Amino acid sequence: QVQMVESGGGVVQPGRSLRLSCAASGFTFSRYAMHWVRQAPGKGLEWVAIISYDGSHKHYANSVKGRFTISRDNSKNTLYLQMNSLRVEDTAVYYCARPKVGAVFDYWGQGTLVTVSS
């Protein structure tokens, strides 16, 4: 069965960096584009970034552009999100999401909480 497990969240000070991982299984990871979506505490969903199936194309939300980098290792079936220059407003649960087509997210991880606080 399809499973995605995020890790790497935690408490970090403003301005510092953190790398999230999303380990995928149960499907052919290298055939799918992958996304990160986040949710601040008590708030709605916010799309963060997409990476193409082969890693050659990437797009970001304006709120994270220039600070976050999405990447993948298809040999390890793992998606990453490198987050630099973190801000208090980046505090959120971060989900990886797999689209079955386009950006129709049919599978999500359980999420990992990132807290940016001094």
Added chain:
Amino acid sequence: DIQMTQSPSSLSASVGDRVTITCQASQDVSNYLNWFQQKPGKAPKLLIYDASNLETGVPSRFSGSGSGTDFTFTISSLQPEDIATYYCQQYHTLPAFGQGTKLEIK
């Protein structure tokens, strides 16, 4: 960027009621519109994709309609397990979500 506006932000209804949520896009998104259900502490769950297609395994009391800029999500007969927050999401351009509609039992 395309903005998605859901209405209402919160809704209280009784078991068995017909519930309707609307979602308006700031520009034409064709039928690239999905609906998700999210329960507290859980990841979102896909219910409807491409405006009106019911995801496999989702009860038929859920439905969606619309195209262009105006969309509707309906629960034909509200059940206690439907208590959740519902989000619309477009993907005509880079994905964007509505602000959510919190559904409560009256």
